[in-house]
Amino acid sequence: MLDKINETTAFLAPLLDGKEHREVIILGSGLGEFAGNIAARHAIPYASIPHFPVSTVPGHAGRLVIGEIEQRRVIVMQGRFHFYEGYSMQEVAFPVRVARALGARTLLVANAAGGLNPLFRAGDLMIIEDHVNLFPDHPLRGANDASLGPRFPSMAGAYSPRLVSLAALAGERLGLSLHRGVYVGVQGPSFETPAECRWLRATGGDAVGMSTVPEVIVARHAGMECLGVSVITNITTAHAHAHATSHEDVLERSRAAARCLSSLLREVLRAL
Ligand code: HPA
Numbered sequence: 723m724l725d726k727i728n729e730t731t732a733f734l735a736p737l738l739d740g741k742e743h744r745e746v747i748i749l750g751s752g753l754g755e756f757a758g759n760i761a762a763r764h765a766i767p768y769a770s771i772p773h774f775p776v777s778t779v780p781g782h783a784g785r786l787v788i789g790e791i792e793q794r795r796v797i798v799m800q801g802r803f804h805f806y807e808g809y810s811m812q813e814v815a816f817p818v819r820v821a822r823a824l825g826a827r828t829l830l831v832a833n834a835a836g837g838l839n840p841l842f843r844a845g846d847l848m849i850i851e852d853h854v855n856l857f858p859d860h861p862l863r864g865a866n867d868a869s870l871g872p873r874f875p876s877m878a879g880a881y882s883p884r885l886v887s888l889a890a891l892a893g894e895r896l897g898l899s900l901h902r903g904v905y906v907g908v909q910g911p912s913f914e915t916p917a918e919c920r921w922l923r924a925t926g927g928d929a930v931g932m933s934t935v936p937e938v939i940v941a942r943h944a945g946m947e948c949l950g951v952s953v954i955t956n957i958t959t960a961h962a963h964a965h966a967t968s969h970e971d972v973l974e975r976s977r978a979a980a981r982c983l984s985s986l987l988r989e990v991l992r993a994l
Pocket of ligand 1 (some may be wrong): 754834835836913930931955957958972
């Protein structure tokens with residue numbers, strides 16, 4: 723693992739022009755719009771980066787953008803990897819390891835999620851305050867390399883309270899109505915049954931999605947500060963008669979909300 727991280731880091735490091743890139747930003751399904759605002763110095767397809775998995779989901783462009791926005795140098799993953807694609811949890815979170823090795827200290831992660839909280843509407847944004855990990859595996863399972871982080875990392879404050887407040891204030895300045903809540907990470911790829919939705923809600927979930935948890939766990943293991951934002955692309959079928967969710971539906975909703983997300987991320991970057 724360390725060898726792979728070092729090789730990928732050695733490949734990407736020259737593209738940073740010797741400048742500090744503190745933030746790594748991960749954009750999910752249909753949320754790539756933010757990347758269009760970046761003065762990109764480099765846009766590297768994942769396929770040409772050593773040891774990077776290749777994204778297989780429609781709607782994920784699959785490239786690493788290195789550039790500048792709001793006067794900050796950033797590393798942006800346009801398209802991410804999912805456990806349901808067949809990658810291991812370690813593979814899904816590998817780019818976070820690389821970003822940390824390149825000097826990133828902050829992870830800003832966005833995802834598409836289904837709303838469990840009855841107050842949520844499709845197209846809303848939710849700042850993640852905490853998560854519940856329901857993935858059947860763990861990115862830190864196996865031997866721990868102490869040079870990467872501790873054996874038993876704390877997940878208290880995994881979603882930085884400082885960044886949650888900063889994002890909430892940024893949202894207020896922009897006039898966005900933002901929710902805050904708990905993101906439940908599940909393996910997918912099937913959407914939840916109505917019974918599962920009721921169970922996830924009853925056990926404390928506000929939104930449910932198939933990503934983010936592995937990346938945040940690895941980022942916390944590596945001592946990074948994390949901010950997560952969910953785009954509520956659909957209201958989950960908590961009631962048996964609700965409409966079925968389709969991937970096209972998810973993509974369409976998330977494109978509409980992508981503009982709000984994009985302004986929120988820019989405002990957060992300005993405020994950092
Ligand atoms: N469930 C799980 N993941 C999702 C959903 C959902 O309803 N919507 C977008 N990602």
